[in-house]
Amino acid sequence: MKRIVMAAAGLATSFALPALAEDIKVGLMLPYSGTYASLGNDIEAGFRLGLDTYGADTGVTFDILTEDTEAKPPVALGKAKKLILQDRVDVLSGIVSSGVLGAMRDLIHGSEVPLIVANAGNDEATGEACSPWITRLSFSNGQVNRPMGTWLHEQGVGKVYTLAPDYAAGRQMIDAFTASFTDAGGEIVGQQFTPFGKTQDFGPYLAKAQASGADAVYVFYAGGEAISFVKQYDSFGLKADLPLYGAGFLTSPLYVNAEGPAAEGVIAALHYVPTIENDANAAFTTAFMAETGRLPSEYSVQGYDAARALVEAVKSGATDRASLGAALRKVSFDGPRGKLSIDPVTNNLIQPIYVYETVAGDDGLTQKVLATLPASADPANGCELAPVSN
Ligand code: BEZ
Numbered sequence: 001m002k003r004i005v006m007a008a009a010g011l012a013t014s015f016a017l018p019a020l021a022e023d024i025k026v027g028l029m030l031p032y033s034g035t036y037a038s039l040g041n042d043i044e045a046g047f048r049l050g051l052d053t054y055g056a057d058t059g060v061t062f063d064i065l066t067e068d069t070e071a072k073p074p075v076a077l078g079k080a081k082k083l084i085l086q087d088r089v090d091v092l093s094g095i096v097s098s099g100v101l102g103a104m105r106d107l108i109h110g111s112e113v114p115l116i117v118a119n120a121g122n123d124e125a126t127g128e129a130c131s132p133w134i135t136r137l138s139f140s141n142g143q144v145n146r147p148m149g150t151w152l153h154e155q156g157v158g159k160v161y162t163l164a165p166d167y168a169a170g171r172q173m174i175d176a177f178t179a180s181f182t183d184a185g186g187e188i189v190g191q192q193f194t195p196f197g198k199t200q201d202f203g204p205y206l207a208k209a210q211a212s213g214a215d216a217v218y219v220f221y222a223g224g225e226a227i228s229f230v231k232q233y234d235s236f237g238l239k240a241d242l243p244l245y246g247a248g249f250l251t252s253p254l255y256v257n258a259e260g261p262a263a264e265g266v267i268a269a270l271h272y273v274p275t276i277e278n279d280a281n282a283a284f285t286t287a288f289m290a291e292t293g294r295l296p297s298e299y300s301v302q303g304y305d306a307a308r309a310l311v312e313a314v315k316s317g318a319t320d321r322a323s324l325g326a327a328l329r330k331v332s333f334d335g336p337r338g339k340l341s342i343d344p345v346t347n348n349l350i351q352p353i354y355v356y357e358t359v360a361g362d363d364g365l366t367q368k369v370l371a372t373l374p375a376s377a378d379p380a381n382g383c384e385l386a387p388v389s390n
Contacts, residue, residue: 036071043094073097102122144271163191165194197225203232217233261360265359296336
């Protein structure tokens with residue numbers, strides 16, 4: 001949208017000066033309530049820092065409109081319609097839950113509004129249900145969990161029991177882990193999906209895992225559910241005999257200190273931990289600490305990189321929905337996670353995965369990187385986006 005600057009107040013202004021700057025209206029759709037509320041706040045903190053860091057010299061005003069999606073697809077769909085049709089945003093970003101992303105896919109595709117996904121890992125959004133309007137700056141559920149199946153078997157673990165919340169992310173993460181773990185020769189001796197956002201007592205599920213004959217347990221939980229799960233796993237006395245592994249959201253730096261000593265020794269995989277050593281991460285962690293007083297997490301870096309991608313698109317000359325959508329697909333930069341690029345076939349991010357252990361550090365719990373698993377593109381699963389022209 002052009003910002004028109006009138007010649008002078010009170011003059012007969014039948015003419016306008018040329019536009020001095022562009023405004024970009026950004027709809028930020030995040031959970032600010034419910035089990036993923038802290039994730040939403042962290043992504044927003046990263047997004048705002050990213051705009052401040054990279055967007056200040058663009059001459060563009062980024063107007064951010066926030067909406068609370070909770071983790072509820074129908075709620076999010078209503079908010080997305082408002083942002084697209086009523087507020088006429090130029091671009092959407094955010095989305096934490098895979099269920100929400102799945103529900104929004106057709107609306108985004110049909111209304112041709114670019115969406116920069118800043119969390120939700122739903123494989124289908126960059127697979128069989130991909131869209132040129134959906135670009136992911138976070139991770140896909142398969143991308144984080146697939147390498148862990150192979151790695152865990154290589155560590156000598158033969159039998160695993162799996163647990164996850166019963167919705168798209170839980171099912172896709174466990175499916176990806178299961179496929180690579182069994183391909184490597186491992187055995188899944190049992191699995192359960194717990195009611196999402198409603199399970200307070202994991203005891204009955206843990207009792208079954210304990211009786212299963214597994215060597216280890218592999219899970220996906222995030223946010224408030226991760227805190228409850230990790231604490232209950234420890235107080236059930238399972239950690240010593242049945243080591244706990246998972247997708248790294250389980251012991252995210254965002255809430256690991258709320259989990260406390262129960263999180264120590266848990267081994268998990270993620271696309272970012274704040275202990276990665278590179279210059280871009282040093283600059284990011286310093287700036288984030290100065291802003292918030294704490295270290296960033298995978299959620300904050302996703303917000304930060306989503307904002308940077310938007311700024312890069314704007315700097316390449318994009319001003320509206322169509323040009324932003326095309327420019328976002330071409331973004332690539334060296335960020336806190338290392339080198340990032342968008343897979344032109346699926347619009348998913350290509351990035352390395354880090355296996356880390358939660359250990360006690362000088363200032364509380366920290367993330368010790370055990371292995372860096374090389375970046376690889378997700379299978380396209382039928383997605384064939386037309387190449388972006390230069
Ligand atoms: C998801 O629903 O895709 C998701 C939610 C929280 C953390 C990671 C993934």
